[in-house]
Amino acid sequence: MANQVLVGLQWGDEGKGKIIDVLAEEADVVVRFQGGNNAGHTVEVGDEKFVLHLIPSGILHEGSLCVIGNGVVVNPLALYDEITELEKRGFDVCPRLQLSTRSQLVFSYHCLIDGLFERKLGDNKIGTTKRGIGPAYADKVNRVGIRGSDLKHPQRLEQRFRAQAEFYNRIFRDAGEESVDTDSEWDKVKAVAEKLAPLVEDTVLTLHRAAARGDTILFEGAQGTWLDVDFGTYPYVTSSNTTVGGACVGGGIPPNRIDHVLGVAKAYTTRVGRGPFPTELDDADGKLLRDTGSEYGATTGRPRRCGWFDAVATRYAAMLNGVNEIAVTKLDVLDAFDTIKICTAYNIDGQRVTDMPSDTDDIERAVPVYEECPGWGAKTTGVRSYNQLPQATQNYLARLKELLQSDIGIVSVGPERTQTFRA
Ligand code: IMP
Numbered sequence: 001m002a003n004q005v006l007v008g009l010q011w012g013d014e015g016k017g018k019i020i021d022v023l024a025e026e027a028d029v030v031v032r033f034q035g036g037n038n039a040g041h042t043v044e045v046g047d048e049k050f051v052l053h054l055i056p057s058g059i060l061h062e063g064s065l066c067v068i069g070n071g072v073v074v075n076p077l078a079l080y081d082e083i084t085e086l087e088k089r090g091f092d093v094c095p096r097l098q099l100s101t102r103s104q105l106v107f108s109y110h111c112l113i114d115g116l117f118e119r120k121l122g123d124n125k126i127g128t129t130k131r132g133i134g135p136a137y138a139d140k141v142n143r144v145g146i147r148g149s150d151l152k153h154p155q156r157l158e159q160r161f162r163a164q165a166e167f168y169n170r171i172f173r174d175a176g177e178e179s180v181d182t183d184s185e186w187d188k189v190k191a192v193a194e195k196l197a198p199l200v201e202d203t204v205l206t207l208h209r210a211a212a213r214g215d216t217i218l219f220e221g222a223q224g225t226w227l228d229v230d231f232g233t234y235p236y237v238t239s240s241n242t243t244v245g246g247a248c249v250g251g252g253i254p255p256n257r258i259d260h261v262l263g264v265a266k267a268y269t270t271r272v273g274r275g276p277f278p279t280e281l282d283d284a285d286g287k288l289l290r291d292t293g294s295e296y297g298a299t300t301g302r303p304r305r306c307g308w309f310d311a312v313a314t315r316y317a318a319m320l321n322g323v324n325e326i327a328v329t330k331l332d333v334l335d336a337f338d339t340i341k342i343c344t345a346y347n348i349d350g351q352r353v354t355d356m357p358s359d360t361d362d363i364e365r366a367v368p369v370y371e372e373c374p375g376w377g378a379k380t381t382g383v384r385s386y387n388q389l390p391q392a393t394q395n396y397l398a399r400l401k402e403l404l405q406s407d408i409g410i411v412s413v414g415p416e417r418t419q420t421f422r423a
Pocket of ligand 1: 011012013038039040126127128129130131132133134222223227236237238239272273274
């Protein structure tokens with residue numbers, strides 16, 4: 001496979017980390033192109049579990065170069081901690097990691113203001129991860145952001161950091177809030193800047209040179225389509241483009257360098273944070289999905305909201321991203337159900353709707369129309385090929401394929417690398 005973009009087709013947490021890990025084995029370069037340490041990609045290798053927030057999952061494969069692209073907002077302290085943790089576990093990270101000169105940096109004042117905005121929103125809060133993601137992107141478009149390249153210039157970095165910290169501290173003081181201790185924060189930033197500076201590169205050149213050599217590049221999307229700042233359930237979204245175009249803008253590669261788009265969808269649906277979620281279940285089935293699927297946020301530990309597969313939202317997401325194929329993850333979580341439901345349409349004010357509305361208020365009022373499928377009454381976690389899946393499971397996947405109007409190319413029945421196979 002040449003250059004491939006992997007995107008989430010739901011509200012994030014589709015199990016992308018696991019699929020990326022499997023695909024990374026064949027990739028020469030793995031690239032993060034948006035988001036920041038709001039993401040948490042969980043990968044299990046043997047008895048070991050890794051949760052990666054900023055570093056591409058490719059780092060777990062010795063052969064691949066990992067790139068944090070210009071579209072990412074990077075908390076340097078968090079990045080440094082993640083590198084240190086991986087080094088402690090035996091990975092030689094720095095020689096295989098590059099950070100874009102054009103990436104934007106996230107500091108503690110972004111995290112504090114993220115929390116302040118949320119408190120001010122009261123009942124209308126977004127439910128952010130409080131990792132400062134929105135405020136850091138706001139600084140970027142306000143043209144006051146501090147970039148990866150600043151890490152290489154300590155004096156410039158200090159001057160910019162202090163100016164921004166002072167700007168935010170005025171806001172905090174006016175609001176009667178805790179402010180940032182600029183001196184002690186600067187000491188921390190300065191220390192990690194020295195360590196990170198050697199990783200900072202013009203990663204556009206890295207990627208274009210790799211492509212020219214014929215290297216395989218994997219673009220690793222974070223979050224999911226319905227959290228995209230343009231296409232998601234606005235304002236209950238993250239602040240970046242989580243959809244396929246984000247790979248071009250946030251990686252610095254043209255669309256004609258993308259050969260393949262893989263969409264990842266869980267066999268049911270989850271969402272963390274607030275916002276519409278038509279198939280959400282507040283009953284025993286929802287609890288069973290959460291408990292069986294261990295649906296707790298990898299970054300914040302928050303319990304995820306759970307519900308049935310939403311073919312309306314996922315078909316739209318597949319269309320929007322131009323997916324060539326879909327990976328269906330956590331299929332085994334449905335093993336526990338006698339009957340499985342799929343949402344095939346919404347009822348909105350008495351109208352049957354089969355395309356995801358673009359108006360979030362309409363999605364809030366959507367009542368799911370379900371189709372029922374029989375459960376398969378068997379454990380699928382031991383299955384290692386499509387043909388070994390029970391017939392009812394194959395029928396469920398065939399129905400998803402039909403509803404999504406996309407091929408299902410990969411199926412996953414557990415967290416282990418060996419539990420993923422071609423469909
Ligand atoms: P933010 O990205 O921290 O600003 O949060 C905005 C919204 O995106 C909130 O609803 C978060 O719960 C959600 N979100 C951010 N990152 C992730 C993720 O990696 N998985 C799932 N939801 C996420």
